[in-house]
Amino acid sequence: MQKIEVPFHQAHAKIREFYNVDKHHFIAMNGIDLGDKMEVQWFFSNYEIPGDVTMFTTFTNYEDIIPSLSDFIKSAWVTECEFYDLFDVKIEGAKKGFVLEPDAQDNAPLRRKK
Amino acid sequence: MKRTLTIPMGSQHIALLEPLHFRFTCENEKIVGVDADVGYVHRGIELACASKFKFRQVSFVVGRVCGLCSISHTTAYSQAAERLLGLDISKKAKYLRILVIELDRLHSHLLCLAHTAENTGFEALFMQIMRDREASMELLELVTGNRVQFDYSCVGGVTRDITTDIEKELTRKLAKLKTDLEELYEVFRTNWSLSLRYKGVGALNAQQIKELNAVGPLARAAGVAIDVRSDTEDLLPWKEVGYKMMVEQTGDVYARNIVRFREMFNSFEIIENVLRGMPQGDLVTETKANPQGEAVSRLEAPRGELFYYIKGNNTPVLERVKIKAPTFSNVAAFIEIFKGQEYASVPPILASLDPCLSCTAR
Numbered sequence: 240m241q242k243i244e245v246p247f248h249q250a251h252a253k254i255r256e257f258y259n260v261d262k263h264h265f266i267a268m269n270g271i272d273l274g275d276k277m278e279v280q281w282f283f284s285n286y287e288i289p290g291d292v293t294m295f296t297t298f299t300n301y302e303d304i305i306p307s308l309s310d311f312i313k314s315a316w317v318t319e320c321e322f323y324d325l326f327d328v329k330i331e332g333a334k335k336g337f338v339l340e341p342d343a344q345d346n347a348p349l350r351r352k353k
Numbered sequence: 354m355k356r357t358l359t360i361p362m363g364s365q366h367i368a369l370l371e372p373l374h375f376r377f378t379c380e381n382e383k384i385v386g387v388d389a390d391v392g393y394v395h396r397g398i399e400l401a402c403a404s405k406f407k408f409r410q411v412s413f414v415v416g417r418v419c420g421l422c423s424i425s426h427t428t429a430y431s432q433a434a435e436r437l438l439g440l441d442i443s444k445k446a447k448y449l450r451i452l453v454i455e456l457d458r459l460h461s462h463l464l465c466l467a468h469t470a471e472n473t474g475f476e477a478l479f480m481q482i483m484r485d486r487e488a489s490m491e492l493l494e495l496v497t498g499n500r501v502q503f504d505y506s507c508v509g510g511v512t513r514d515i516t517t518d519i520e521k522e523l524t525r526k527l528a529k530l531k532t533d534l535e536e537l538y539e540v541f542r543t544n545w546s547l548s549l550r551y552k553g554v555g556a557l558n559a560q561q562i563k564e565l566n567a568v569g570p571l572a573r574a575a576g577v578a579i580d581v582r583s584d585t586e587d588l589l590p591w592k593e594v595g596y597k598m599m600v601e602q603t604g605d606v607y608a609r610n611i612v613r614f615r616e617m618f619n620s621f622e623i624i625e626n627v628l629r630g631m632p633q634g635d636l637v638t639e640t641k642a643n644p645q646g647e648a649v650s651r652l653e654a655p656r657g658e659l660f661y662y663i664k665g666n667n668t669p670v671l672e673r674v675k676i677k678a679p680t681f682s683n684v685a686a687f688i689e690i691f692k693g694q695e696y697a698s699v700p701p702i703l704a705s706l707d708p709c710l711s712c713t714a715r
Contacts, residue, residue: 240649264579265566266651266660267677282649282660286563286577289584292649314566314685321681324392325399338392338714348400 240292250297251306254281257295258311262287265308268318270326272351276300277328281308299328301350307331325349355380360696364393368472368700371710375691375699382695387688391681395714402674408434408644408665411674412507415661418676419712420501421464424457425654426676426712428506432588433650433661435508438642443634446510447589452627453496453505454589454652455620459530460489461655462570462613465707466541469610472700473550482537488530495519510637520628531621538614541607551607555690555702558604567686569657569679570612571706575604581653588650594626595619606705643667654679656707678712 245253258265266282277299285291299305305322307330308315319330320337327347335341339348358379364372372393378386398418402411412434415426428450435442467482490500496515497503505511515523541547557567559576572579580598582591599615601608644665652659657679664673687706694702 260563264563264568266658266682267662267675269662269673269675271664271673280662282662284584284651284658286579290587292651294649312566313564314682317681317684318677336392337390338395340392343395348395348397 240294242294242296244296247297247299247303250279250281250295251308254295254308255311257293258283258308260311263293265312265315266292268308268315268322270322270328270349272326272349273298274351277326279305279322301328303328305330307333357385362699364390368703370468371708373708373710377691377696377699379696382697384691384694384696384699387691389684389688391684391710391713393714394710398715399674399676403671407669408663408671409508409669411671413504415674415676416502416504418678418715419709421461421709422457422654422656422659422712423501423503424453424497424505425652425659427504428454429650429652429654429659429661430663430674431506431508432652433648433663434644436648436650437644437646437663437665438508438640440509440638440640442510442638443636444590444632445634446636446638448594448627448631449511449515449636450506451589451591451594452515452624453493453503453511455623455627456489456493456496457503458620458655459617460486460493461707462617463489465655465704466537466610466613468707469551469606469701469704470547472704473547475547478537478540485530485533485537488526488533492523492526495522507637509639510635512636514636515631520631523624523628527621527624531618534614534617538618541610541614548607550698550701551610551705552605553603554606554698555694555705556603556605556608557686557690561689562604562686565686565689566682567657568682569653569655569707570609570616571683571686572657573599574601574608574612576600576602579658581651581658585651585653588652591623594630595622597622606701609705643669644671656680656709656712657682659712676712676715678709678715680707680709680713683708684713 269280271278319333323333363374374390376388416423463486471479497505645667647664660677662675
């Protein structure tokens with residue numbers, strides 16, 4: 240797996256520069272709550288190179304709004320809505336209630352609790 | 354005169370096996386807008402895996418993500434954990450993993466085809482396929498000890514070996530099942546009534562599949578050659594046991610059915626080769642280490658690419674387990690596929706998409 244760390248404010252531009260719809264398959268978006276900040280990851284595989292997986296990673300505060308990739312990856316909204324539900328960290332355009340019910344007891348199960 | 358209607362479907366519906374909600378906006382009979390809600394069965398499995406269970410137990414916890422593709426989840430997780438631990442498992446364990454993965458594909462594809470027949474109004478065909486599917490369920494029980502929640506793969510290998518008697522039973526029952534499926538294949542290929550509901554219905558083309566990042570038989574039916582088995586030779590020896598990529602071109606319900614049949618015939622070939630070439634070796638490779646660092650693992654489950662990301666911090670409990678199931682990747686495609694279709698075609702299209710909400714919501 241190739242890991243590419245990018246500054247938060249350049250994440251959208253760097254991934255857009257990398258992504259080619261005919262070449263890359265967007266696998267998923269992932270997050271890790273590090274206690275004082277979030278690590279955000281985007282995974283891609285390559286149709287042409289067997290076994291090739293690229294991970295873009297960046298770090299952000301809980302209050303930051305993560306840029307959406309939906310403007311160039313049509314299906315990105317699915318994983319972005321899930322991310323917002325599970326971590327309660329905002330992503331441009333993402334709506335709550337996609338994976339969790341709006342009245343769920345724990346509204347951000349993967350956020351570390353103080 | 355056009356009349357616009359909003360028709361809800363689900364979360365509980367006769368055409369759905371699991372809770373899923375659609376809102377179709379229709380102009381007369383034609384669907385012009387679709388909205389989906391997949392969030393009914395979130396069980397917090399990712400959180401449990403990274404807080405309540407040790408990494409060795411996690412392979413059994415993730416087996417509970419889904420009753421149908423339990424084997425895929427336990428194997429994909431185990432492969433990721435083995436990568437972190439630097440474990441090289443025996444060739445025998447790899448062969449046994451392939452054996453159960455392909456048995457799992459047989460029963461899962463047969464369930465989908467049965468459901469597609471049922472949603473087209475062919476009750477008798479549904480029952481015939483379910484009867485045949487029973488053979489694959491019995492074989493899974495014979496090999497793993499369970500009909501669902503197989504708990505077969507574990508970190509370091511597999512939990513059970515097969516005996517000569519099991520091998521004989523596998524060969525006997527699979528030969529019968531293969532003959533039965535050849536008859537069913539002819540029905541799906543040539544039955545005129547079925548073709549009215551399947552051909553040209555619910556189609557996506559290759560470009561749409563790539564734009565929507567769809568996976569599995571849905572993508573392969575549209576001519577996109579994406580199958581993790583062709584990508585992960587380092588994890589399991591797929592080429593050695595005769596794996597072949599199955600691709601169709603039309604991307605409709607018919608093509609998805611045909612891809613599934615062709616994959617099942619390839620599964621028979623793979624299982625025969627696995628049994629014929631079963632190597633000697635340990636079932637489990639042991640280690641006392643704790644996982645440290647991060648690793649990903651991909652596996653071709655019956656519905657497509659299953660993805661695991663895990664992160665360890667040199668303690669028995671992992672820091673993060675991320676699961677991306679194939680249906681989750683296909684949600685965006687599900688929504689696109691219905692647009693422009695007749696409302697009456699929704700049940701067979703939905704069945705042919707083979708959604709698994711248990712995996713999706715986790």
